[in-house]
Amino acid sequence: MGQKTHPVGFRLGIIRGWDSNWYAEKDLPEKLIEDEEVRKYLAARLKRAGLSRVVIERTPKRVILTLHTSRPGVVIGCGGQEVEKMREEVKK
Secondary structure (H helix, E strand, C coil): CCCCCCHHHHHECCCECCCEECCCCCCHHHHHHHHHHHHHHHHHHCHHHCEEEEEEEECCCCEEEEEEECCHHHHHCHHHHHHHHHHHHHHC
């Protein structure tokens, strides 16, 4: 039996990028825990939207979430109301 390589780790940097794009010197554990809590919350909140991937990018002043979903209409809602609700809930 040979050594097996994880398919995502094998493709990182070539075909696929990281799921989190940020750097921290001081608050690394807190930010990792926060990322996992945000991912769990979004997975629970968007069960019907077909959420496949959440990319988190942190800049010094803000956090950018990119959601890859099969049903964007469920995430956006009527007139963008669901996006605004979700934005306020994630800020908490």
